[in-house]
Amino acid sequence: MNTTTATTATTTTSTPTPTPHRIAIAGASGRMGRMLIEAVLASPDCQLAAALDRPETPQLGQDAGLLLGQETGVPISADVRSALAQADYLIDFTRPEGTLAHLALCAELGVKTIIGTTGFDEAQKAQIAQYAQQAAVVFAPNMSVGVNVTLKLLELAAKVLPGYDVEIIEAHHKHKVDAPSGTALKMGEVVAQAQNSALQDRAVYERYGHTGERQPGTIGFATIRGGDIIGEHTALFAGTGERIEITHKSSNRAGYAQGSLQAVRFLAGQSSGLFDMFDVLGLRE
Numbered sequence: 001m002n003t004t005t006a007t008t009a010t011t012t013t014s015t016p017t018p019t020p021h022r023i024a025i026a027g028a029s030g031r032m033g034r035m036l037i038e039a040v041l042a043s044p045d046c047q048l049a050a051a052l053d054r055p056e057t058p059q060l061g062q063d064a065g066l067l068l069g070q071e072t073g074v075p076i077s078a079d080v081r082s083a084l085a086q087a088d089y090l091i092d093f094t095r096p097e098g099t100l101a102h103l104a105l106c107a108e109l110g111v112k113t114i115i116g117t118t119g120f121d122e123a124q125k126a127q128i129a130q131y132a133q134q135a136a137v138v139f140a141p142n143m144s145v146g147v148n149v150t151l152k153l154l155e156l157a158a159k160v161l162p163g164y165d166v167e168i169i170e171a172h173h174k175h176k177v178d179a180p181s182g183t184a185l186k187m188g189e190v191v192a193q194a195q196n197s198a199l200q201d202r203a204v205y206e207r208y209g210h211t212g213e214r215q216p217g218t219i220g221f222a223t224i225r226g227g228d229i230i231g232e233h234t235a236l237f238a239g240t241g242e243r244i245e246i247t248h249k250s251s252n253r254a255g256y257a258q259g260s261l262q263a264v265r266f267l268a269g270q271s272s273g274l275f276d277m278f279d280v281l282g283l284r285e
Contacts, residue, residue, distance in 0.1 A: 021264050024050035024087035024111070026102055028076050029059040029067070032093040032116070032253055038068055039257035046261060050083035051076045052102075084111050089267065091260050095177075096120045100127055107134035112267040114260050115139040118182030132274035136267045140277040141182030143259035147233070148277040150248040151190050154235050157244060158194035164237040164244075165214060166191055171224035171232040179223040180205065187235050188219045 023040050027033040028051035040046045051064035055078040065072035077083050080102060084090060090106055092099045093116040106113045115128065118141050128139055142148065158166075170184040185199070192199040202219045214220075224232075230250040237244040250256075259277065266280040278284040 020047040022049035022088045024090045026052045026092040027094040029053050035253040035257045049087040103131045107131040112136045114263045116143050119178035136270040138263040138275045141186045144255040152283050154190050155194045158191040161237050164239040167220040167236045169222045169234045171229045173228050180221045
């Protein structure tokens with residue numbers, strides 16, 4: 001009697017490791033740049049591909065993680081084209097002129113861009129929209145998830161409080177060069193749009209001397225600059241017998257960095273187009 005023993009082979013199929021998002025950081029030696037680098041290094045699905053800064057930066061040539069006490073193997077460079085050739089995404093929190101120069105190369109090379117820079121004029125915003133036709137862009141005055149939830153709350157408040165006076169107060173550190181902040185302006189835009197109007201027709205940026213009574217329907221702005229304030233924004237709706245204040249305060253820049261990485265992940269599914277954080281977070285109706 002012959003006995004045959006059958007052996008069944010077990011095949012194990014391994015799941016391939018996803019390719020990390022290769023990210024370049026502009027303004028790498030600045031406060032926001034360092035925070036972005038730290039966030040990228042801490043995210044398993046992201047890879048620091050390049051670190052950019054201006055040619056006169058003292059840290060040029062140093063490891064991008066040196067100021068964080070980490071070795072990344074990525075030097076800070078002023079060679080924008082070579083740096084972007086290593087990346088699929090650029091996160092840029094610098095100045096309008098620098099950001100637009102970077103964006104022109106990103107459009108040419110097909111690098112997707114996350115723009116947190118503020119202070120653009122209307123013509124520069126039109127340039128951003130044009131470049132976004134070639135490579136996808138997330139452009140928002142504030143990348144913080146909390147700030148964008150705040151903007152959504154403002155939209156709701158503005159719709160149900162049409163007769164209330166609106167004032168927007170913002171505070172930032174003494175080094176900020178534009179005023180009002182991009183976030184404050186966005187708050188005003190959200191309120192105006194929710195009430196079927198345009199901010200440019202309602203905004204009051206300065207009050208001095210004998211101004212007369214407050215004009216109905218205006219949206220006032222107040223700016224504070226001092227010390228190391230990261231960012232505080234309040235929208236005040238003042239009515240008869242009551243007022244409502246919706247406030248967001250940042251205690252550090254981590255929220256901006258994490259929101260930027262959420263924008264990177266969102267852009268992974270986009271080839272072109274101009275988006276904002278409402279798109280990233282699914283807040284758009």
